[in-house]
Amino acid sequence: PEDYHLVVSELVPYKRVDAAVRVFAQRGQRLKIVGDGPEYKRLRAMASANIEFCGRVVDSDLRRLYAKCIALVMPGEEDFGITAVEALASGKPVVALGRGGACETVPEESPFGGILYDDASDAGLLSAVDEIESCYQDVQPHALQRWAKRFSKAEFMRRMSDFLALRRSSREERFQLRR
Numbered sequence: 001p002e003d004y005h006l007v008v009s010e011l012v013p014y015k016r017v018d019a020a021v022r023v024f025a026q027r028g029q030r031l032k033i034v035g036d037g038p039e040y041k042r043l044r045a046m047a048s049a050n051i052e053f054c055g056r057v058v059d060s061d062l063r064r065l066y067a068k069c070i071a072l073v074m075p076g077e078e079d080f081g082i083t084a085v086e087a088l089a090s091g092k093p094v095v096a097l098g099r100g101g102a103c104e105t106v107p108e109e110s111p112f113g114g115i116l117y118d119d120a121s122d123a124g125l126l127s128a129v130d131e132i133e134s135c136y137q138d139v140q141p142h143a144l145q146r147w148a149k150r151f152s153k154a155e156f157m158r159r160m161s162d163f164l165a166l167r168r169s170s171r172e173e174r175f176q177l178r179r
Contacts, residue, residue: 004030004052005095005129006069008062008083009076011037016076016097016120021046023126031073032065066090071114071132074102075125081105088113089148091141095128105151111143 005024009015017033024031025048033043034054044053057065066072072087074096081101084094088105096102098116107113112135117128149155 002030002068002070004032004069005071005073006032006034006065006087007073007075008034008065008086009074011035011039011043013039014076017043018046019075019120019122019125020073021051022122023129024048024051026122026126027129032069034062034065062086063090066092070136071095071129073125073129078102084114085148085151088144091139091144093132093136093139093144095125095132097125107144107147111140111147112138113144113147 005020007017007020009017011017011033017035017039020031020033021043025046028048028050031051032054033051034057036056040053047053054061054065066087067090069087069092071093072083072095074081074084074094077097077100078084079101081096084096084102084105087094088107093112094102094106094114096106096114096116097120098118102116106116108116115128115132115135117124119127
């Protein structure tokens with residue numbers, strides 16, 4: 001990887017991108033932020049020279065940014081968080097607030113896919129970023145890519161078909177018992 005972490009997000013308050021800006025300004029380590037929104041000017045004013053705002057990018061550029069980053073940083077609570085799945089599909093770990101969808105999408109153990117932190121303060125995020133860097137050698141990109149496939153359209157369709165078939169057979173069985 002190159003020497004940067006990545007945030008991919010709408011720049012709105014509940015995404016807490018400001019926490020990442022403060023933490024990386026304090027660390028002096030490179031952070032690239034992909035996205036746009038009403039918080040852009042405020043975040044830009046807070047940022048130090050090591051923080052780069054990329055704006056909205058085309059898919060090919062986003063794939064390249066994921067491929068070369070150290071880790072994706074998600075400081076806000078997400079209902080699902082497709083960016084975590086995109087990072088994992090790129091073989092990259094995720095540092096995420098341990099609430100909401102990240103608890104389902106980011107594997108913490110086997111395979112090791114990132115750090116879910118509970119302390120929503122800047123200190124909590126800082127500690128999690130330090131931890132991901134100390135554990136980076138445990139990341140297995142191919143295992144993360146396999147993990148991410150469970151969220152693919154094909155896997156969703158397979159699971160939904162299995163579920164519907166089970167419901168159908170259960171309903172048919174109940175109908176036969178009533179006769």
